[in-house]
Amino acid sequence: MPPAALRPLTSNTTRRQRNRTLWFWVFVGPFAVGLALFTYVPLGWSVFLSFFDAHNTVTPTDFTGFGNYRRILSDPEFRSSLTTFAVFTAIIVPATFALSLALALAVNRLRWAQAFFRSVFFLPTACSYVVAALVWKMSIFNGVRFGLANTVLGWFGAEPVAWLATTQPPWYWLVIGTVRLWLQTGFYMILFLAGLQRIPVRLYEAAALDGARPGWQTFRHITFPALRATSVAVALLLVINAFQAFDEFFNLLSDARGYPPYARPPLVYLYYTALGQGQDLGLGSAGAVVLALVIAVVTVVQARWSGLGRKEE
Amino acid sequence: MPITRRRLLTAGGGLALAGATAAACGSNTGRGGGGSGGSLSHWYHQYGEPGTEQAVRRYAAAYKKTRISVQWRPGGNFDQQTAAALLSGSGPDVFEVNGPTLDQILGGQVVDLTDLLKDVKDDFQQAVLAPKTHDGRIWGIPQTVDTQLLYYRKSLLDKAGVRPPRTLDELVDAARRLTDRRTKGLFLGNDGGAGVLGATPLHAAGLSPVTADGKVGFDDPAAARTLAKIRKLYEDKALLLGAPADWSDPSAFVQGLTAMQWSGLWALPQITKALGDDVGVLPFPADGPAGKPAVPVGAYAAAVSARSDRKAEAKAYVRWLWVEQTGYQEDFALSYGLHLPARTSLARKADRLRQGPAAEASRFAAEHGHADPLLWTVASKVAYQDALSRIIKDGADPEGQLKAVVRTTEAELARVRKRS
Numbered sequence: 001m002p003p004a005a006l007r008p009l010t011s012n013t014t015r016r017q018r019n020r021t022l023w024f025w026v027f028v029g030p031f032a033v034g035l036a037l038f039t040y041v042p043l044g045w046s047v048f049l050s051f052f053d054a055h056n057t058v059t060p061t062d063f064t065g066f067g068n069y070r071r072i073l074s075d076p077e078f079r080s081s082l083t084t085f086a087v088f089t090a091i092i093v094p095a096t097f098a099l100s101l102a103l104a105l106a107v108n109r110l111r112w113a114q115a116f117f118r119s120v121f122f123l124p125t126a127c128s129y130v131v132a133a134l135v136w137k138m139s140i141f142n143g144v145r146f147g148l149a150n151t152v153l154g155w156f157g158a159e160p161v162a163w164l165a166t167t168q169p170p171w172y173w174l175v176i177g178t179v180r181l182w183l184q185t186g187f188y189m190i191l192f193l194a195g196l197q198r199i200p201v202r203l204y205e206a207a208a209l210d211g212a213r214p215g216w217q218t219f220r221h222i223t224f225p226a227l228r229a230t231s232v233a234v235a236l237l238l239v240i241n242a243f244q245a246f247d248e249f250f251n252l253l254s255d256a257r258g259y260p261p262y263a264r265p266p267l268v269y270l271y272y273t274a275l276g277q278g279q280d281l282g283l284g285s286a287g288a289v290v291l292a293l294v295i296a297v298v299t300v301v302q303a304r305w306s307g308l309g310r311k312e313e
Numbered sequence: 314m315p316i317t318r319r320r321l322l323t324a325g326g327g328l329a330l331a332g333a334t335a336a337a338c339g340s341n342t343g344r345g346g347g348g349s350g351g352s353l354s355h356w357y358h359q360y361g362e363p364g365t366e367q368a369v370r371r372y373a374a375a376y377k378k379t380r381i382s383v384q385w386r387p388g389g390n391f392d393q394q395t396a397a398a399l400l401s402g403s404g405p406d407v408f409e410v411n412g413p414t415l416d417q418i419l420g421g422q423v424v425d426l427t428d429l430l431k432d433v434k435d436d437f438q439q440a441v442l443a444p445k446t447h448d449g450r451i452w453g454i455p456q457t458v459d460t461q462l463l464y465y466r467k468s469l470l471d472k473a474g475v476r477p478p479r480t481l482d483e484l485v486d487a488a489r490r491l492t493d494r495r496t497k498g499l500f501l502g503n504d505g506g507a508g509v510l511g512a513t514p515l516h517a518a519g520l521s522p523v524t525a526d527g528k529v530g531f532d533d534p535a536a537a538r539t540l541a542k543i544r545k546l547y548e549d550k551a552l553l554l555g556a557p558a559d560w561s562d563p564s565a566f567v568q569g570l571t572a573m574q575w576s577g578l579w580a581l582p583q584i585t586k587a588l589g590d591d592v593g594v595l596p597f598p599a600d601g602p603a604g605k606p607a608v609p610v611g612a613y614a615a616a617v618s619a620r621s622d623r624k625a626e627a628k629a630y631v632r633w634l635w636v637e638q639t640g641y642q643e644d645f646a647l648s649y650g651l652h653l654p655a656r657t658s659l660a661r662k663a664d665r666l667r668q669g670p671a672a673e674a675s676r677f678a679a680e681h682g683h684a685d686p687l688l689w690t691v692a693s694k695v696a697y698q699d700a701l702s703r704i705i706k707d708g709a710d711p712e713g714q715l716k717a718v719v720r721t722t723e724a725e726l727a728r729v730r731k732r733s
Contacts, residue, residue, distance in 0.1 A: 142557055143503070143526040165555055258508055259506075276393055277411075278690075
């Protein structure tokens, strides 16, 4: 290809090209600036802080090398927060996946009022995590005899349960799990529904001709494989969402005096370390960097393993 | 002229940008423009008692030398809000703080207020002034003294044939006997007590979190013995858990969900209004041979931010309000909920503290009051609170748990010694 200068250019194309660059920056510029200012600068600053003793300051001078990393990695509370997080992911990802797929299959089969049920199941997505957490904490799962769950238990003569304060058995997981299920299942149901509606009817006709029985056999060999792209996306989104666990945990379990030592995911723990009255910003930043690395590794591994972004054959 | 899609988007984007810029410029940082002639910002946390906000706004309006803009900040995380605001120049000039913490003092975030109390230092309750003092310098002026006590329903105790508990063992026994299907024996907060009790059981065992000479004060088998008894309360299912309102609010007690509740003195007016004289108060009962009754006291203090560019004016205002204006101090302590005045001269002449449970509470605070020492840093407190929660709820071994807290506290003490 000849150099640009040798190419015959009409003034029209240069203008168009210049215009294009201009419009590119008009549209992308504000977001790029925002991203740099509010994401990359704090990210870099956090890495910087993690190498200093930064008690109550964001401009520290006391360099401590990898001291904060040694402390955070040897901190049993931080390690236990990572375990909490793993347990939470192990519960919530398969549960939401299965429930939203089941709902999508059910709604998809409806011959009437499909739009109604789709909306009803989708509606909780519009509710804020904070509000839902407070409803769960104050009215459904409060520990006294007139809480909703305890009233139901009372009909069967059972003692009231202090749902959020009982660690043996860990009833708090029931509260945390159900609130998130209620909030997010509808959204993933819509994704699955969209996937289901893209499956060509002729596949089912062909399967029927080949003698596949409707029900489990068709689902196992036609529907589920055809939903592969959707399933991968849903699983990935669910894991990323689980990583961001903070809102419902904080609103369900924190009180004016702090947070109990159980069900404390890393973001909650780091919030208290770095931004509580302790203000150990160096240690908190080191924890944030470790957490970011864990998330990066998990996401890359998951994307590789599930073949996200690979061209469909 | 037909409007193309692109033109519409550009116009819309431009408008949004302009709006965002305008909003950013006009955002109210509470600094009033910073320069002289603007107002000083004064932050308060949101008090639950009605009338408090109007009162502090009235005091601020009465100050003639500088205009004061009061910020009433809702939300349970006021201390986090101020801690974050102090990192930047956009925080308050004057603020109240459940501290200041040792790291805030050592980090130079608050201004030395020693000279404000030059002639009146001895009039302040020493128990709450001590944690505001580091190396002989004072970093916050106590506003009022908050104290906590054990409230009990006299009628319920009589009915169960239980006498008001004088020892921790009696408390455990009473709570168990007062528990039935409708009412629990004792409410120590929805977390089972780990948060609100803090170091109080250590004091009840005759120990302390950090000693006066800066050493760990609970490396002693008595500490484990006492904490095991709090576990017993939980095991007996005598504790109210998961109530709609937490320990600082008397609702659970007033509604009859519990026969005894640990709460603040501030709740007393609401309780007597609902229950009349069917209420008694006690300190946290003593435990063991060296034990003594324990009453936690603490004070929100007025502090001046070191980032303020008008420190002299801010100090003058703090001196005016929290040192000179004893009338306002009395009003603030006694008219909205109930607090003990931070000045002994005011406490002595307060009629509301002369009779009934209020008089007893005032006496308990004077005789058995203990405040968290400044050296009991946030990291140590958190480690201890986690351990206490595990002892109470999981039945973890108290000795093992406390050993770990002793190690954390020693490390923290060494860190702050190095820093100061």
